[in-house]
Amino acid sequence: MSPTEPSPTPSANHGPRALPYALAASFFVLYAAVAVRRHQRGLSGGYDLGIFEQAIRNYAHFHAPVADLKGPGYNVLGDHFHPILAVLAPAYRLFPTPLTLLVAQAALLALTVVPITRWAQRTRGLWVGVAAGIGTGCAWGIVRVDAFDFHEVCFAVPLLAFAVEAAGRERWRAAACWALPLLLVKEDLGLTVAMLGLYIAWRGPRRLGVALAVVGVLGTLLEMFVLIPAASAAHTFDYLQQLEPSAAPPSAPGSRWWPPTRLDTTLLLLAPTAFLALRSPLALLALPTLGWRFASHNNAYWGTAYHYNGVLVPIVFGAMVDVLARERVRYSGRRLRRVLAGGLLVTAATLPAFPLATLVRPATWTTTAHQRAALALARAVPSGATVAASNQLAAQLTDRATVSMACPYHRPAQPVAYLVVDTKDTTSDTTNCRAGLAVVVADAERSGYTVVAARDGITLLRDSAEH
Structure with missing residues (x-):
């Protein structure tokens, strides 16, 4: 424990050390069941499970990550920069099936529960740890990643969870080390790395924070303007055009201002934390992702339908735990119980609208x-x-x-x-x-x-x- 880290209360019942891992194992089973059953029913798609499988299949045979589903000879590194996918190549070589990708993704997403639960349990006791772990595991943003085929962000979600936990506990070097691999997950995540660097420079060692911020920004620029264009047949980064101003007038459906999808998404992200996340500066780590998504005129980025919100879940729940860890007096007793119950009620209320609930629906276990x-x-x-x-x-x-x-x-x-x-x-x-x-x-x-x-x-x- 660092000298400045808040100490656990002496009377807290911290519970079994195995709790974070037991919760993670439970959510792994649930996530794997959702994804595998979806594929067995023929509901997964070439866009995107097939694309990633073709890329990882080529990695497994020491070829460039080409996905013919995207186009003849299409190198997916010319679409997004995610060389971390090669980590799955050995497993795919042993088990060459799309289920390998789906099970690996379920495991990575479930791993997110470990640092959030551990941090909450360590600082505020058993039941806070349980509430934080269940809230994180049931979070609709993570479940959406699990149930929308396979995507590289499944690596980013646990990496961010460990980075946020380390930053919240003022383990600055560990936070930087957990964050740096995000540069290999997707090009925009360098900006999240940079934001974490600024947080470290503000709250911890300035030199480390500034260095991490510089590496994050330069990494994103290098990937967007050099590495991706080098792998692209068009020699450009196509997604930049989605940040150009939309020609739609402000009142038009799908325009920048209406319908208010961005507000709905933001509220749904924060409500399961009883809006406590807003009280922590760690919530600032969400701004780069929300910024590029909400600035785009592609309305697929704005809402809750796809996998884009997964990386935000460990940030908001980590921010919630940070508040509970630092404001013990304010959030104790009845107020603490109300906050935890309120967040879990929101989570329970949203469950039927998102894929985790499919596990209790008979249609999931039948094939038409x-x-x-x-x-x-x-x-x-x-x-x-x-x-x-x-x-x-x-x-x-x-x-x-x-x-x-x-x-x-x-x-x-x-x-x-x-x-x-x-x-x-x-x-x-x-x-x-x-x-x-x-x-x-x-x-x-x-x-x-x-x-x-x-x-x-x-x-x-x-x-x-x-x-």
Whole structure:
């Protein structure tokens, strides 16, 4: 313990040391069940599970991280800078299946519970630790990451949790060491590293903090303007254009000011902490992520639907624990109980709206006739074949075939031996295939493909020239 760190109260019941790890193990089981069952039902997508699997599959065989689902020969390092994905290559080499990625992601996300619970338990006792751990594990931002295929941010979530815990306990070097790998997770996280550096410079050793802030800013600039363009066929970082001013007037749906999605997202992030996070300067670490997201005119970044909020969960819950650790007198007795109960009530109220609740719904444990047909036709594609597939079918094939996206606007570099298309796959709207899947099937038949099987809107075709 550092000399300036708040000491635990002598009378606190700190409880078993295994508590943080027991909670993490429990959430790992829940997260893995959500993600694995979703994939088994054919609900995961080529965008994005298939893309990441293709990249990690190439890492596992010592190739550049190319994902043909993004485009012919597309190097994903030209999209986002996330070389940390190579860490999963050995596991994927041993177990070459998309489930490897999903289980690894569940484990990483569950690990986030450990530092938050440990810190709360150590400083305020058993029940505060339990409340903080359950709140973190059930947080909708983390659950959204778990249930939206696989994304590189699953590495950032636990790294930030450990960094925030270390900063809150004034273990400055440890905080910097936990934060630095964020530069290998995604290009914008260098700004979060820089913000942590400024916090350290303010509250701790100035030289260390300034150095970390400089490294964070330079890392983001290097990745956005040098490394990503070097790997991109267009020699540019495409996402910068999303920060350009929108042409939509302020009153238009999807404009910068209406609807107030950003406010809703912010309130939903803070409410499970009973808004205590606002009382801690550690909450400032959320500003870089919220800043670029809310400044963008891409409204997918504003809300709660995707994986973008995962990195904010350890920040807000860490900020809550920081307040409870430093303001013992203010938050004790009945007031402490009210705060913890209020936060847990918000968490409980939001659970039904987010994917963790699917575990208690009967539909999760059944497979519809349409899903069974789709999975059967995907299995009919021979291993090692070249195949173009609709979004959800693509994710069922990337572990054993060369897969590209079946879309009239996204053709493979060369003719493929098979096409398998589900015209009822509404998720293909996200891959620029809106209303185009029926066109794919019609075009394929006109160009010489033969229908091998067709069930319930799903069609498997084979190139006649291949046989």
